[in-house]
Amino acid sequence: MKSRNLTLLLDLYELTMANGFFEEAPQKRGYFDLYFRKIPDKGGLVIYAGLAQVIQYLNELHFSESDLDYLKKLEIFSPNFLEYLRTFKFECDVWSVEEGTPVFPNEPLITVRGPLVQVQLLETMLLNIVNHESLIATKARRICMVARGRSVMEFGSRRAQGADAATYGARAAVIGGCSGTANVLSAKLFGLKPLGTMAHSWIQSFSSEKEAFMAWKKIYPHNCLLLVDTYDVLHSGVLNALEVFKQLKEEGIQSNLGIRIDSGDITYLTKQARRMLDDAGFKDATITVSNALDEDVIQNVLEEGASIDSFGVGEKLITASSDPVLSGVYKLVATQENGEIIPKIKLSNTVEKTTIPGFKNLYRLYDDDGQARGDLLTLDGEKMRHNSQLFNADPNKTYQKKKLRGLQLKPLRVQVFAKGKLVYQEPETMEIQRTSQAKLATLPAACLRLKNPDIYDVYWTRQLKELRTQMIEQYSE
Amino acid sequence: MKSRNLTLLLDLYELTMANGFFEEAPQKRGYFDLYFRKIPDKGGLVIYAGLAQVIQYLNELHFSESDLDYLKKLEIFSPNFLEYLRTFKFECDVWSVEEGTPVFPNEPLITVRGPLVQVQLLETMLLNIVNHESLIATKARRICMVARGRSVMEFGSRRAQGADAATYGARAAVIGGCSGTANVLSAKLFGLKPLGTMAHSWIQSFSSEKEAFMAWKKIYPHNCLLLVDTYDVLHSGVLNALEVFKQLKEEGIQSNLGIRIDSGDITYLTKQARRMLDDAGFKDATITVSNALDEDVIQNVLEEGASIDSFGVGEKLITASSDPVLSGVYKLVATQENGEIIPKIKLSNTVEKTTIPGFKNLYRLYDDDGQARGDLLTLDGEKMRHNSQLFNADPNKTYQKKKLRGLQLKPLRVQVFAKGKLVYQEPETMEIQRTSQAKLATLPAACLRLKNPDIYDVYWTRQLKELRTQMIEQYSE
Numbered sequence: 026m027k028s029r030n031l032t033l034l035l036d037l038y039e040l041t042m043a044n045g046f047f048e049e050a051p052q053k054r055g056y057f058d059l060y061f062r063k064i065p066d067k068g069g070l071v072i073y074a075g076l077a078q079v080i081q082y083l084n085e086l087h088f089s090e091s092d093l094d095y096l097k098k099l100e101i102f103s104p105n106f107l108e109y110l111r112t113f114k115f116e117c118d119v120w121s122v123e124e125g126t127p128v129f130p131n132e133p134l135i136t137v138r139g140p141l142v143q144v145q146l147l148e149t150m151l152l153n154i155v156n157h158e159s160l161i162a163t164k165a166r167r168i169c170m171v172a173r174g175r176s177v178m179e180f181g182s183r184r185a186q187g188a189d190a191a192t193y194g195a196r197a198a199v200i201g202g203c204s205g206t207a208n209v210l211s212a213k214l215f216g217l218k219p220l221g222t223m224a225h226s227w228i229q230s231f232s233s234e235k236e237a238f239m240a241w242k243k244i245y246p247h248n249c250l251l252l253v254d255t256y257d258v259l260h261s262g263v264l265n266a267l268e269v270f271k272q273l274k275e276e277g278i279q280s281n282l283g284i285r286i287d288s289g290d291i292t293y294l295t296k297q298a299r300r301m302l303d304d305a306g307f308k309d310a311t312i313t314v315s316n317a318l319d320e321d322v323i324q325n326v327l328e329e330g331a332s333i334d335s336f337g338v339g340e341k342l343i344t345a346s347s348d349p350v351l352s353g354v355y356k357l358v359a360t361q362e363n364g365e366i367i368p369k370i371k372l373s374n375t376v377e378k379t380t381i382p383g384f385k386n387l388y389r390l391y392d393d394d395g396q397a398r399g400d401l402l403t404l405d406g407e408k409m410r411h412n413s414q415l416f417n418a419d420p421n422k423t424y425q426k427k428k429l430r431g432l433q434l435k436p437l438r439v440q441v442f443a444k445g446k447l448v449y450q451e452p453e454t455m456e457i458q459r460t461s462q463a464k465l466a467t468l469p470a471a472c473l474r475l476k477n478p479d480i481y482d483v484y485w486t487r488q489l490k491e492l493r494t495q496m497i498e499q500y501s502e
Numbered sequence: 503m504k505s506r507n508l509t510l511l512l513d514l515y516e517l518t519m520a521n522g523f524f525e526e527a528p529q530k531r532g533y534f535d536l537y538f539r540k541i542p543d544k545g546g547l548v549i550y551a552g553l554a555q556v557i558q559y560l561n562e563l564h565f566s567e568s569d570l571d572y573l574k575k576l577e578i579f580s581p582n583f584l585e586y587l588r589t590f591k592f593e594c595d596v597w598s599v600e601e602g603t604p605v606f607p608n609e610p611l612i613t614v615r616g617p618l619v620q621v622q623l624l625e626t627m628l629l630n631i632v633n634h635e636s637l638i639a640t641k642a643r644r645i646c647m648v649a650r651g652r653s654v655m656e657f658g659s660r661r662a663q664g665a666d667a668a669t670y671g672a673r674a675a676v677i678g679g680c681s682g683t684a685n686v687l688s689a690k691l692f693g694l695k696p697l698g699t700m701a702h703s704w705i706q707s708f709s710s711e712k713e714a715f716m717a718w719k720k721i722y723p724h725n726c727l728l729l730v731d732t733y734d735v736l737h738s739g740v741l742n743a744l745e746v747f748k749q750l751k752e753e754g755i756q757s758n759l760g761i762r763i764d765s766g767d768i769t770y771l772t773k774q775a776r777r778m779l780d781d782a783g784f785k786d787a788t789i790t791v792s793n794a795l796d797e798d799v800i801q802n803v804l805e806e807g808a809s810i811d812s813f814g815v816g817e818k819l820i821t822a823s824s825d826p827v828l829s830g831v832y833k834l835v836a837t838q839e840n841g842e843i844i845p846k847i848k849l850s851n852t853v854e855k856t857t858i859p860g861f862k863n864l865y866r867l868y869d870d871d872g873q874a875r876g877d878l879l880t881l882d883g884e885k886m887r888h889n890s891q892l893f894n895a896d897p898n899k900t901y902q903k904k905k906l907r908g909l910q911l912k913p914l915r916v917q918v919f920a921k922g923k924l925v926y927q928e929p930e931t932m933e934i935q936r937t938s939q940a941k942l943a944t945l946p947a948a949c950l951r952l953k954n955p956d957i958y959d960v961y962w963t964r965q966l967k968e969l970r971t972q973m974i975e976q977y978s979e
Contacts, residue, residue: 029506031665036657036684038698045704045721055707095690101722141707148701149685152660153668160663180513183629184827186637187666188508191630194663207513208626213572221515224625226834227522229846230532230618244522245578256849256977289851340827349826350661350817357703369706372733374766500733 031082033092035149040096044106046141054361055141056384058133059151062377065163065348069478070127070468072166072461073134074197075158076441077124077451082150084447086115109142117143119442122387124451125162125200125461126437127468129400129481131418132387134353136438139445141360148355157190158197160351164342165201166465167475171324176335178220179206180315181343194343200457207337215454220337222248222285228255235265242269249273250283250313258286258294259301267305274306283311285337291316292329299332313337319347320475356380370496376420382496383489390432390484397467398432399482404489409434415484427484508559510569512626517573521583523618531838532618533861535610536628539854542640542825546955547604547945549643549938550611551674552635553918554601554928559627561924563592586619594620596919599864601928602639602677602938603914604945606958608895609864609877611830613915616922618837625832634667635674637828641819642678643942644952648801653812655697656683657792658820671820677934684814692931697814699725699762705732712742719746726750727760727790730775735763740775744782751783760788762814768793769806776809790814796824797952833857847973853897859973860966867909867961874944875909876959881966886911892961904961 046053064071088096088110096102096110117139122128135151137144169177179198185191195203195211205218212219223241231237238251249269253262266284273280284302286294291314302310314326315337323336340346358380359368368382381402388401401415409429417425441449452460471479523530541548565573565587573579573587594616599605612628614621646654656675662668672680672688682695689696700718708714715728726746730739743761750757761779763771768791779787791803792814800813817823835857837844845859858879865878878892886906894902918926929937948956 031687033687033690034659034665034668035686036659036698037686037689037696038684038700040686041699041722042701042704045700045718046707048721049717050707053707055703057703092690096686099696101725145703149659149668150665153662153665156661157663157667182511182513182626183832184633184829185630186634186663186821186826187670188511188627188630189664189666190634191511191626192664207515209512209514209517209573210508210510212514213510213569219514219576221513222518223515223522224519225848226532226534226622227519229834229848230523230527230530230837240526241522244525245518248578288855340829344663344821344826346826349663349821349823352661352817355660357706360707371702371706378765 030085030087030089030092031150032086032088033095034153035146039146039148041101043142043145044102046145047106047109048103051140051142052362053141054139055144055357056359056361056366057137057144057148057355058358058381058385059135059155059353059355060131060133061351061353062130063352064130065160065345065351066167066475068163068167069472069474069481070129070163071159071351072162072201073122073126073128073155073159074124074162074200075154075193076121078154078158078193079121079135079151080441080447080449080451082154083115083119083147083442086113088113114445115143115442116140116445117442118440118444120438121441122437123439123460125457126464127461129483131381132400132402132437132483133385136384138384152353152355156351156353158193159353160345160349161194161197161343162201163351164345165198165203167320168318168323168338168342169202170473170475171320171327172336173327175333176204177202178335178337179203179208179342180221180337181339182208184340185343190343196454198342199454200461202458202462217454222250223252225252225255228252234261235268238265238269242273246273246278247280249280250285250311252287253284253298254286254288258289259297263298263301267301267307270307270310271305282307282309283313283334285313285315287315289316291326291333292331295332296330311335315339317341358382359384368492368496370493370500372497372500379497381489381493383492385489387437388434389437390429390434391467392432395467397469399427399484400437401434402483402485402489404486404492407486407488409486414487416487416490418483418485419480422482425482507562507564507566507569508627509563509565510572511630512623516623516625518578520619520622521579523622524583524586525580528617528619529839530618531616532621532834533836533838533843534614534621534625534832535835535858535862536612536632536830536832537608537610538828538830539607540829541607542637542822542828543644543952545640545644546949546951546958547606547640548636548828549639549678550599550603550605550632550636551601551639551677552631552670553598555631555635555670556598556612556628557918557924557926557928559631560592560596560624560919563590565590591922592620592919593617593922594919595917595921597915598918599914600916600937602934603941604938606877606960608858609879609914609960610862613861615861629830629832633828633830635670635677636830637822637826638671638674638820639678640828641822642675642680644797645800645815645819646679647950647952648797648804649813650804652810653681654679655812655814656680656685656819657698657814658816659685661817662820667820673931675819676931677938679935679939694931699727700729702729702732705729711738712745715742715746719750723750723755724757726757727762727788729764730761731763731765735766735771736774736778740778744778744784747784747787748782759784759786760790760811762790762792764792766793768803768810769808772809773807788812792816794818835859836861845969845973847970847977849974849977856974858966858970860969862966864914865911866914867906867911868944869909872944874946876904876961877914878911879960879962879966881963881969884963884965891964893964893967895960895962896957902959
């Protein structure tokens with residue numbers, strides 16, 4: 026079995042900076058926020074995912090002797106720093122949103138506090154994991170939404186960008202709403218439902234389609250989901266499938282009957298196939314389709330009246346191919362020296378891309394009906410009162426203000442590590458899917474829609490707003 | 503250290519079929535071809551990559567006790583099949599194109615021969631690896647081509663789709679022409695050049711940009727590539743960098759001097775910065791840019807006269823975001839029973855998507871000047887003669903024929919495994935990059951271009967062409 030250590034999976038500059046912090050100011054502490062600015066596919070929300078893998082990564086952080094030998098050979102780092110890495114002990118505090126939560130631009134999904142030399146080293150992997158899994162969960166949410174209750178199965182491993190993209194992508198797809206995955210490793214690791222029956226090669230390996238189906242029936246009499254498009258769906262595949270189904274019926278064998286179509290005009294073929302199955306008395310036989318599907322194709326074929334029970338979705342889900350990057354960033358928002366927190370800012374050409382300074386908290390605001398009415402960013406330690414004034418953080422909505430009165434404030438984040446020790450218990454993946462659906466149900470419907478969704482309101486407090494304005498002025502001089 | 507076994511990273515149907523083959527026809531052997539049909543980004547070629555990881559995967563294939571326990575619990579597989587998996591011994595023959603080779607649609611990049619029960623199991627991971635790495639190598643070739651000799655550095659780990667996408671994506675990017683990567687793990691594993699100096703957080707963590715640069719100079723006097731866009735490139739960053747450069751000069755310290763710009767109008771900023779550096783006597787100081795770059799942006803800014811020495815390319819390379827899927831497939835092309843090879847076909851609505859039956863060989867045709875004049879597919883065992891007639895395999899060019907006379911035939915593939923035993927030695931990654939460049943230089947210039955490239959000619963023999971035509975007719979009845 027192959028061993029694996031991802032500690033060196035970081036950008037070289039994390040190490041050159043860490044070495045610099047170590048040499049220059051070993052006591053200095055920092056706060057980093059992980060957040061994104063733009064929602065993929067111009068959607069209304071992102072489904073946050075990846076925390077389980079972040080935890081695993083942080084728990085396993087260590088530099089092996091082979092890593093240290095390699096770093097030494099680069100002749101960049103001081104011997105003291107390399108010795109520090111040899112005895113590296115993770116001692117940061119980490120706060121995070123829980124997986125499956127719908128989140129919005131500029132919200133600090135993760136905050137890490139600790140020695141600068143440590144928090145800096147985490148940047149690459151924290152971003153890699155969260156950017157990837159949140160991207161796929163977000164895409165899956167879109168696809169499952171248009172499937173309107175039909176099962177959506179994740180089938181994309183062969184087109185995923187590497188083994189991790191397949192393994193953790195399948196997990197993220199389930200968090201986003203998929204009913205299961207073809208990927209057996211993911212199913213095993215995360216308690217997901219493994220799905221699939223046969224490919225074209227099964228049929229081809231026999232001298233005829235009928236022979237292939239009959240051989241299948243012999244081996245799997247209780248699970249006859251037959252792939253019917255190897256030669257001709259309606260003139261061969263469905264007819265041969267019906268022969269099998271009839272024999273099973275005659276033999277009195279209870280079986281999951283169904284067909285899968287992987288090519289051609291889905292709407293036409295499924296309508297015709299449905300009629301053929303119904304006419305032969307197999308109203309319970311299911312129809313699965315699986316050819317280059319995404320939310321647009323699924324919406325279209327359902328509107329055209331296609332008769333489909335479940336979807337197998339491949340490359341367009343597992344790579345989020347229509348917009349394959351969630352551009353999360355990990356930015357220094359404060360340092361801490363002699364106990365004092367000093368907010369930090371990075372300016373940009375646009376106000377939107379300028380960072381939000383300070384150590385912050387994140388809340389969701391609920392009304393009496395349990396509906397979410399916006400999110401709130403505060404500076405840590407701020408006391409919130411009923412008449413606290415909230416300001417919309419969107420630079421296009423600065424006129425919009427709100428009082429806290431009548432709203433309930435629920436923290437969106439939990440502490441995950443305290444001084445390097447894990448203090449959070451991750452739920453099971455299927456449980457995350459369930460709570461995710463529940464959280465989605467509290468959001469305004471207009472921000473759930475796929476085209477031109479409403480922008481969900483994110484507010485900040487007067488104190489945070491003023492801190493940022495003042496820092497922008499200070500550094501723009 | 504975390505152990506890792508990718509044997510279960512397969513689609514469930516590979517296992518249900520393998521169980522079926524085992525029960526139905528344990529002696530039957532099959533031939534599978536791995537190939538793609540469409541070049542990403544409407545390009546003229548794909549750079550084949552991933553073989554090293556395919557070899558590693560095949561060498562490590564085994565089902566652990568925990569895997570077998572899991573499979574048993576699914577209650578799908580026969581006890582005999584599970585016992586077969588427990589003692590699984592890889593015994594296939596594998597032929598492959600060598601990494602870095604430019605390849606074209608419908609060419610069998612990999613052929614696997616062996617017991618159906620084994621060859622079927624490999625589908626998911628072989629496709630996953632080759633689809634991913636070839637995609638990234640192909641994208642890197644495009645980006646490096648427009649950079650016209652300037653260094654292109656792979657900087658995308660944080661936006662890659664998981665850890666493998668970062669690790670093997672960096673390797674593939676180097677095969678495609680990148681000069682190095684920020685990813686330290688990839689650099690260590692594959693002997694690549696690790697690159698990078700500082701991020702904005704370094705500058706932010708000090709009370710001023712100048713202080714941050716001076717601290718850097720103290721720690722890394724010989725390597726002062728300073729990031730100059732934290733506050734204002736021209737009015738702060740470059741001015742402060744020049745202070746550092748002047749001090750180093752005065753102190754007589756030899757140093758790699760340079761600046762990096764990560765935001766804003768690249769053309770304007772690099773032109774101005776170049777002038778400021780030159781005017782101050784630092785003509786050797788380099789300018790690196792690194793903001794949302796791809797082949798289009800690089801081509802544009804160079805045409806606009808931007809002054810750039812090297813590019814750091816991130817998410818658009820590491821995800822191939824403009825077209826993030828190479829749709830390779832793995833298809834049964836023949837079975838073998840009692841020593842006889844029986845070609846197999848899968849039909850489709852379009853002639854292009856119909857498979858090419860039979861156990862085949864792949865050659866590149868060279869003229870006397872060493873220029874490639876096309877590729878050739880033959881059936882295994884065919885004798886080629888000078889007057890052998892070759893037919894263009896492109897369904898839009900069936901009129902085009904050619905004699906072999908005057909052309910040299912070189913096999914494009916090597917045997918990698920013989921009866922399960924590795925018989926091929928992989929070159930080092932940097933060596934693959936060099937041979938890749940040499941192979942590209944033999945291709946017609948018109949198929950190298952990025953927009954509207956010519957379609958490279960792929961031929962087949964009369965025997966192969968006729969076999970396919972006859973099988974299509976046979977199965978279309």
